[in-house]
Amino acid sequence: MNTDAATAASAERSGSLLNLEAVVVAFGGLQALGGVDLKVWKGDRLALLGPNGAGKTTLFNVIAGDIKPTSGRVIIKGIDCTELPARFRPRLGVARTYQKTRLFRGLTVEDNLYLAQTGRSGRHLALLRSGVDAEFRERARAMAETVWLADVVGVTAGDLSHGQQRQLEIGMALVTGPEFVMLDEPASGLSRGERERLVQLLLSLDADITLLLIEHDMDVALRAAQRVMVMNEGETVASGTPDEIRVDPLVHSIYLGSEAGLGGADP
């Protein structure tokens, strides 16, 4: 653990939390990612944009360890994680959500949020409850409130509405106390009012928390992020501040296709 801490400290000095080096992912003949380089610094708020099939979720899966890249390296906090399975990511402070909701549908909202914390703690093999559990329970209920699920803490996750499930999905990532959060289309399926609350929630996150966001809703993406990276066909085609991306003609032609997409995105 000491050496881990030392490498983590040196990574912190150099500032880069996540470093992707020439990541290539090929599914058979299909190249989903064609050599992506990406550096994310601590406290970054980065949004990934791009049309369907651009490779955004594949990139997420590579960072989260759900897919091993065909070639290239994934370095998180100075540690080469390319070959490490997904279950080691939480120890590095990485948490993610899924585009298609992945909840424990047979368990209550509170149990979902409770379980999300035990994985990292090493308590999950315990046969007895202890004081730590009371703390986890407390935090689970607090997080339920943060993601507007306070009145349904006792409801089974499978019985929640779609919007509530999306909220729980975000809560499960945030409740782990992560340093690096990856949200895969958090606004999909949310109503206009819920989207506004989501933006407020993302803006209210601790400044130390690094955020990587995939979002189709331009309004949400451009308001929550400080930096935007646009992908197309497995490659990075543009990156810059939200303002730069809004006026980038290349982005217009490949992603938005028309002026109309931008008009509505203005906050």
Next chain:
Amino acid sequence: MSPTGAAPGRVQSRRTLRRLLSARNVVVAAATALALLLPLFGSNFFVEFVMTRTMILGIAAATIVFLAAYGGMVSLAQYLLAGVAGFMVGNAVVAQDAWSKGLKLGWNPWVAVLFALAVTTAVAFVLGALASRTTGIYFLMITLTYAVIGYYVFGSITPLSGFGGITGIDPPGLFEDHPQRMYLALVVLSVLVYVAFRVLAVTPFGLALQGIRDDPVRMASLGFNVSLHRTLAFTLAGFTAGLAGVFNVWWNGQIDPTSISIGPTLDLLIVAVIGGTLSLEGAWLGAFVFVAANNYLRNLPLVDHIGITEARFNTIVGVLVLLIMILSPDGLAGIIDRIRLGLRRLVQLSRGSGAGPAEAAAGSAP
């Protein structure tokens, strides 16, 4: 959820009491009391044969239910694991000079029990570790393979299984010539197994197991070691199946490879399906229906005239399982649940509009 009154401790304990007094728990407690009092009024055949076998099969089937309901794994290896324990007891207790086969170690029967459970647990750990990366139909197939392999292993290693099996296996003095005691011990063990599995469901380990049932990918990304969890759950189920196996061999007095072949393996799955693979109570309920059908069908009037004899037992059970699968995929326990829900709805209708939400909230407390 935290109590805010002047006496939070009392509110809490009253709440706990109310949770413990759920309809489900009251019915289970009444059934337990009935089972414990049964020797006072039941016939010897009913207690020592039908109900004793029901308890043994119930415990073994409960391990299938535990793995299926909490872990999402349908295992066909549970009868094999019970058989491993049975063979180990047989080899360990039969005396050197006895007219029997096997290793004939002649150990103290209680030492033999510890030995049998240790071996069974170790075997379950290894088999579980090998199967832990698979789910669904693949897990079922792997455990089916275990059952088939187990049969052939014991069938071909004759020093371990004798040529025609190991006979003359006596239970310890506590139970020898006291079949009613063995029955009572099985009732107590059943209750312990039942309560342990229920309690396990709300421990960190049990919750994580249910998380893995619902979404193993998410669990891995939250930092859980999914295969280790599955392996440990399988090991625990194996240990419990071993307990059933020990009593089974004491009760039978003998064990041979055929008794762990594919037939009995499927019988145990049928017991779990009849009761309902997602309900722990269903394991014992299914076992009772199975054993009762096995013993009493031939006594029904007119049975001979329509050709139902003991030989048709499998046909009858097959039809029964088919009916249950069509009418209620969650078994007899599912039928009971549905009747209860229906009755509650009737009561609510007759009262105008019911207090539904309050009851739902009370039931969902962790």
